[in-house]
Amino acid sequence: MTQSLIQSTVIVVGGPAGTGKTTTATALADHFSSPFIEGDVLHPQVNVDKMSKGIPLTDDDRWDWLKTLSQQTSIASLDKDNKSNIAIVSCSMLKKVYRDYIKLNSTNHNHIRFRFVFLYTTFEELINRVENRKGHFMKSDMVKSQYEIMEIPEGVELVSNGGDSIAIDATGKTPEQINKEVIDSLAL
């Protein structure tokens, strides 16, 4: 695939609960003047109910949600009124198979460049942040299951090796530092 076929870019900001997805995605949207879609808003009510009770989602609960967020963000990136030709979405995308699924289920994956920005930090920091977060269905008892299944992008997944992903260790960094590191690493 040559660069000339690329019409737009979808940036998916991921990582476990409390890692800073919404904070980073909002800052990226501001930087690029691009739309930001909060992935949690696209869950069907049945998923929200499950997570609210502290029950982790299964892969079968996730596929339709991942497809929906991929397609809505792809459409937003291609919208003729979106001059940046970039759209941003937050999604935990904890496993490689979810990242692959998001890309393959886009409306037009041959013409959309994907960038998966995976943020991670320590388990203790995540627990602390999620416990202090108000008004969200994810409670801190869900962080353990997320941390256990989390696959930080590595090897051929990385942009530096020809892939679509960047992995950012957010530990001890301010949102501004993280944002700069992300923008420098995106290779857009």
Ligand SMILES: Nc1ncnc2c1ncn2[C@@H]1O[C@H](COP(=O)(O)OP(=O)(O)O)[C@@H](O)[C@H]1O
């Ligand atoms: N780099 C950071 N350092 C310290 N706290 C942060 C940082 N990034 C985000 N936070 C805080 O952590 C909490 C979770 O951030 P949020 O962006 O909502 O994460 P997520 O969307 O991944 O769940 C919020 O209270 C936010 O203000």
Ligand SMILES: O=C(O)[C@H](O)[C@@H](O)[C@H](O)[C@H](O)COP(=O)(O)O
């Ligand atoms: O920021 C958060 O609170 C979480 O990351 C939240 O977004 C949740 O994890 C997913 O929406 C559920 O999906 P998974 O079970 O696949 O993480």
